[in-house]
Amino acid sequence: MQLIREQFPILHQDINGHPLIYLDSAATSQKPRSVIDAVKRYYEWDNANVHRGVHTLGSRATDAYEGAREKVAKFIHAASTQEIIFTRGTTASLNLVASSYARAVCGEGDEIVITPMEHHANLIPWQQVVKATGATLKYIPMQPDGTITIEDVEKTITNRTKIVSVTHVSNVLGTINPIKEITAIAHRHGAVMVVDGAQSAPHMKVDVQDLDCDFYAFSGHKMCAPTGIGVLYGKKALLESMEPIEFGGEMIDHVDLTDATWKELPWKFEGGTPIIAGAVGLGAAIDFLTEIGLDVIEEHEHKLSAYAYDRLLTLDDITIYGPVQNRSGLVTFNLGDVHPHDVATVLDTKGVAVRAGHHCCQPLMRWLNVSSTARASFYLYNTEEDVDRLVDALKQTGEFFGHAIG
Template identity: 55%
Template sequence: MMVSISDNIKKDFPLLQSKMHGQKLVYLDNAATTQKPQVVLDKLLAYYQNDNANVYRGVYDLSQRATSAYEQARKKVAQFLNAPKVEEIIFTKGTTQSLNFIAAGFGMNNFQAGQEIVLSCAEHHSNLVPWQNLAKKKGLKLVYIDLNTDGSLDLKDADKKIGQKTALVAINHVSNVLGTINDVKSLANLAHKNGALIAVDGAQAAPHMKVDLKNLDLDFYAFSGHKMLGPTGIGVLWAKSDLLDAMTPLEFGGEMIDEVGLYETSYAKAPYKFEGGTPNIAGAIGLGVAIDYLTELGMDNIQVYEEKLVTYLINRLQEIEGLEIYGPKKRVSGIVSFNLKGLHPHDLATVLDMQGIAVRAGHHCAQPLMAWLDVPACARASLYFYNTKEDCDKLVTGIIKSKEFFENGF
């Protein structure tokens, strides 16, 4: 039974009841990290109080309970993504490590000099720098798909850029600056038609919409737990089984081995091949509970709610004279980036902070996109299902007050 999303849902999140600079907190930096519901916090404490033991390494009951909970979390992730196989779910530190695993563990061994990696200038640095590094080491060429004037991906140009030389298309599912949603299914079809693979940065998608890997037919998918109510330090890399077989592990040690001799070692099958050492057991368990929470709400319900809320916010922001909003006028993801004429975004964010409003300001780990927008930085408000119209109204009022302060002073 799915529950409805209402203003009362904030009560599930202890930190959202707090104050900042004496003002009731309005948290609008969800693209950076989300707040944690009490059920996740309770589960983390319960694990350490009642089940704390190392996984796989003991026949005693405590270790067996920890192992069972850890593997149950993997099953929850697989179900959440509709992944073909549970064994294709690799636990990592987060999206960044997942993408680096693909670049260094797969690309280094399987891509050849002269091949091309196709990206866009709207990528987060985590989905850009690893490919730059790989290109330099392997003699690969980076090719960029053009953006339309509203910041969306130009699919006609993608059709031109993705060709027989393409080894990989590396693209975000949702832009962390513009909120644009890329048609990764069409891009996957285009990549596969040309014998290429596709890796998708799902950090801003998995928390906000239903991701069906069987339907999308991607090759790699990565996301972070802390952006979807889970703890920090836990993330996921999903890849098709044959690709995992062709990947080399990057961390060597306990639990990722099959047999070890004095001079040779054979590796375990995925997922264990990529999870050397003691994993983030509590993080995985916490992520599993976060997935339970999101599943009960319903990912479709979350997306519909956020679409309505971001539409309301954009309409309100357009009332402010001198405010420029970046990205499509109509969008369904809850990320809105903007600048106020004559005011640096860091100054705007600082004055909003004094009013209890938390937004992000800077280049958002997307400097090439800032260059495309022809701005050094911007402010960003990013919504989640626990945000409300009242939060949006407070942001608008806060921006207007900030503008008046810098124009006239108090």
């Protein structure tokens, strides 16, 4: 663990006179030295536009960019690099599916099925689709612990369902949804399965062919890569049937004064100068995570989450949200009637960084009957000592606001 932590320069600093305890990786992860160096090296030695140039720098930049695509395909076990589209992130990936695919196939009386736990990025695009097409938005009901059952999935998806879009892992509850089983049900009814993988791809092994999902979206910045780079995986046949939503350079094959044709996959969806340095950083991040092992990372986070859950339960005035078992590496909570923003502010004075707010999940907050929560989220560089610091800081926070905690 010490060797891993040494790879992250940002962790070795004091915040408000205390060693930094970073517990906000669900929002964005920190970056290891190898990723920082890879981006720096690109800008210092290989900076050029890709695909079009025949000079040495252009060739090296193209090799680095397309090499990153190959790493992504291998990382999630895609059948081909043609199924890997680089985007700005999970939000852009989901919007691409909604705008290009869903609006073309949905109509009056059709259904799009999601859950109440979805991030706004996997909710608002579908709201816009149903407004534009006359389709209906349906929700798989949730159990009191924040999970969904296969029985409810079976009841919600019908032969009128065109699209099912579900988060792999909830960014609030930590719920790990049974994507493979949901996909099988969706396909049985002729529906397409879309997966929000923002909180899963960084933390567990993902095999899109085994899951059999049709689309899978995730972001680089949550998995040790730079901000501004993301991925949309799509089955080749579906991507080939879709029209681009951004037009211009890079994505064209032939242009005349009245019409144009598009390049083959994946480039027809990557109009304009792409996010080259971001892709280089994503490739370096994949190398870093793969060397450690996603199975090792997942096991470490599950143990840390369980430890945090148990330690937080020792506090008298704490409410923890989400399932007890089979949860991802985060714990969302409230401390008595203290506003989560106040909790996070006091924790920050102790050097402990957590997220507070509605976490881009306002409908879920209403389902929980709260306006906001605090969230501690863990990654491969966190330790049990970090959790102990969180609990100690929460005790001091409770004392500050007049609560007897623990």
